[in-house]
Amino acid sequence: MSNKQLVKLRSISLDDYTVVLTWSKDHIFCLANGWEINRQEKELRQWWKHCVMNKAKDFLRLGIETSDRLIGYVDLACIEGNTTEFGIAIGDRNAWGKGFGSQAALSLFEFASIELGITRFTAETHEANIRSRRMLQKLGFQEVSRIGTERYLEMDSALIQYEMIFN
Secondary structure (H helix, E strand, C coil): CCHHHHEEEEECCHHHHHHHHHHHCCHHHHHHHCCCCCCCHHHHHHHHHHHHHCCCCCEEEEEEEECCEEEEEEEEEEEECCEEEEEEEECCHHHCCCCHHHHHHHHHHHHHHHHHCCCEEEEEEECCCHHHHHHHHHHCCEEEEEEEEEEECCEEEEEEEEEEECC
């Protein structure tokens, strides 16, 4: 069975908090995704509750599930007209590099195109994040600029901006 058959997108829920708490204790995941290290559980719970309850018109977060297990999430941010910014985080490091992120992204793009009329996706990643860069390129994103720097895995890294037209 291929990974494509195993990945599905679903609404996130308050019940996902225990999984999110596990991710928050993974130092490498936190560094790679800009999460605070050693975050207080109460503060993390409040943040996750906000993520679940957020009903903003310009933002959508969906969970990525495989084998009935939450392994990450995908985001559409700054939704305006036919344009949005794509984001993804795979929280379970055992799922890194297995194609789950790419499949989840394609499912999200198809949903966003059909249900929301979105055809233009932007994304940003760190130059040092080779895995993310490869995934974006595999999905059809094109580099459009390199503006800014940010900390990534405890080092300064240039930010690369991407764009993709999805038909």
